[in-house]
Amino acid sequence: MGITSPEKMAEEENRDSIHLTRSLTEKIIAQDAKGETDQNAVLELKKTMSRNRQNAQVERLQHLNDVMPIETVKKIHIAQETGASNWLTCLPIRAKGFSLNKQESVDAVALRYGWPVEGLPKTCVCGDPNSVDHTMTCKKGGFVCIRHDEVRDLTASMLREVCCDVTTEPTLLPLNGEHVQYRTANTTNEARVDVSARGFWTRGQRAFMDIRIFDPMAACYQRIPPEAAHQKNEREKIRSYGDRIRNVDHGSFTPLVFTTSGGMGPKAKCFYSRLADVMAEKKHQPRSHVVAWMRCRLSFSLLRSALLCLRGTRYSAPTTIDLDGLNYQATVVESGILV
Incomplete structure (x- = not known):
């Protein structure tokens, strides 16, 4: 479902935060009030972090595919099809037609x-x-x-x-x-x-x-x-x-x-x-x-x-x-x- 564990991600998130704010931290320590951070460098660093995170997720998924039962692997493959996850990513607004009751929500996750x-x-x-x-x-x-x-x-x-x-x-x-x-x-x-x-x-x-x-x-x-x-x-x-x-x-x-x-x-x-x-x-x-x-x-x-x-x-x-x-x-x- 794409829900990450804060406990497992805490160290990586802290390391990325330090890298992103390093230039600003250095200017604060040096009391440089006129200096400006290079936004292009920050943007490029964000892209690199996002790419590394996606690669790590692909590697973890490949590892799981090697150890999980065949039926579970196929279920995950089916869940990755275009359009199969849209009901999970929107707010349950009844007036928009995007709502499920409690029983339907539990059954939907179980089917998935x-x-x-x-x-x-x-x-x-x-x-x-x-x-x-x-x-x-x-x-x-x-x-x-x-x-x-x-x-x-x-x-x-x-x-x-x-x-x-x-x-x-x-x-x-x-x-x-x-x-x-x-x-x-x-x-x-x-x-x-x-x-x-x-x-x-x-x-x-x-x-x-x-x-x-x-x-x-x-x-x-x-x-x-x-x-x-x-x-x-x-x-x-x-x-x-x-x-x-x-x-x-x-x-x-x-x-x-x-x-x-x-x-x-x-x-x-x-x-x-x-x-x-x-x-x-x-x-x-x-x-x-x-x-x-x-x-x-x-x-x-x-x-x-x-x-x-x-x-x-x-x-x-x-x-x-x-x-x-x-x-x-x-x-x-x-x-x-x-x-």
Whole structure:
């Protein structure tokens, strides 16, 4: 979580403080009232100290990776993905949609590091032995199927700020003898994707997006790194809908793949980067603040989706945020979100 121990850092911090204030200390001892400290030298010294500290942290992490269990190492790797830690770095302001209750906070930290979660029944309603990994993949009760709903609704609300004809759960055009490339393609007449918007990638063209949230600790992903798992899920989505949407609906298709911990696949990163560019331009807001706000909101949405699978009916509905007129820069500053 990036929380350092003051006891372990005290000696190093004292040494750095002495080095930074040495020139000023010398002038005080010499009673030099007219002398000035070289601010460029102080700034360069700060950069060197920061670089040395980062190198030391990398070395400590490498040492921990060598001695920790493989599952814990993978959990840490997953927690380092872009967007996986944003919910930890902002102030819990309910009005901004960045709050968790006590139970959710404890569960979120336990999920992040693979710690035992207290209060779970020993047997799942499906009859199998219950565990954290089982709750993330069990289809009984429908929680896995609906856990992407908040991400879908948030994405649609952001698209409505910059695009027209935004629809959730749009039905694709039925097939009338058209040939699709892959056998795993969805050929049913009632086939739907999660979100569509007109004019996102190309002016006038309809863009279709489908969301998948997967558990990177599931048995089928144990032997592959998170990056390969993202690409695998993206290929499956493209084979299901890509060819049909391109040739029948004459639109574009983008799979939005996430992990339950908050990581994003390559195409999802590209999509939300483009969305941040357009939102920043239209709202006349700094892009860095729009990106920071977007990642934080997505992080909370993905965390709530995981908590939905974990606790079921104990899941609390998120605060609805009206994006119309939202000042992203002020929200990022007030919430303490890292840019």
